[in-house]
Amino acid sequence: MVLKDLKVYLIGMPGSGKSTFGNALAQQLAYTFVDLDASIEEKEQASIPEIFAHKGEAYFRIVERECLLETASLEQTVIATGGGAPCFYNNIQFIKEQGVSIFLNTSIEELAKRVSQQQGQRPLLPQQEKEELMEELQKKYALRLPYYQQAQFSLNEAEQSVEAVLKLLGR
Numbered sequence: 001m002v003l004k005d006l007k008v009y010l011i012g013m014p015g016s017g018k019s020t021f022g023n024a025l026a027q028q029l030a031y032t033f034v035d036l037d038a039s040i041e042e043k044e045q046a047s048i049p050e051i052f053a054h055k056g057e058a059y060f061r062i063v064e065r066e067c068l069l070e071t072a073s074l075e076q077t078v079i080a081t082g083g084g085a086p087c088f089y090n091n092i093q094f095i096k097e098q099g100v101s102i103f104l105n106t107s108i109e110e111l112a113k114r115v116s117q118q119q120g121q122r123p124l125l126p127q128q129e130k131e132e133l134m135e136e137l138q139k140k141y142a143l144r145l146p147y148y149q150q151a152q153f154s155l156n157e158a159e160q161s162v163e164a165v166l167k168l169l170g171r
């Protein structure tokens, strides 16, 4: 595998660990780390909840798509995408063409635990009881799985180690 221009795209549900794992992986590879949600916030000079509240989801998805397309010019970068990013337009196709795609397939139970500790930061997952949150996550997961599953690699929680990914990348 030619590593010079390599990009690694991490996809998965909110709370699956894309930002945390992405940072650790980038550090090991001596790559740059880019968080697509942060790129959107910078471009719009507004937080994600503010963009959803003032401009709506359709607008957010357009900006998300623009920020994703801008990653084409990057090299040696690990990119954490937003939870919904691969599921709109033909974003998953673009991701697969541009680099190595990895689906962090974290369990719903673990997602619920993590997301409930970060209430208020996710406009599509409003504050709710654990049971309701699990149901909501389960529904979203079912709808999104056909997109996430198109990733080149899929890692469950036990497989989500930097060492395992370095092996997949032939390092």
Ligand SMILES: Nc1ncnc2c1ncn2[C@@H]1O[C@H](COP(=O)(O)OP(=O)(O)OP(=O)(O)O)[C@@H](O)[C@H]1O
Binding pocket: 012, 013, 014, 015, 016, 017, 018, 019, 020, 021, 037, 080, 082, 083, 114, 115, 118
């Ligand atoms: N392997 C892990 N074990 C335990 N907790 C973790 C792990 N990875 C991430 N977390 C915690 O779970 C929460 C969500 O992680 P993170 O922000 O990396 O997920 P994300 O996929 O980037 O979410 P988002 O879609 O909101 O950007 C954070 O509080 C983080 O500290």
Ligand SMILES: O=C(O)C1=C[C@@H](O)[C@@H](O)[C@H](O)C1
Binding pocket: 013, 014, 037, 048, 081, 082, 083, 084, 085, 121, 122, 123, 124
């Ligand atoms: O799951 C989603 O659709 C989202 C996840 C976040 O990463 C943000 O991109 C935004 O809150 C939307």
Ligand SMILES: [Mg+2]
Binding pocket: 018, 019, 020, 035, 037, 080
């Ligand atoms: Mg993140």
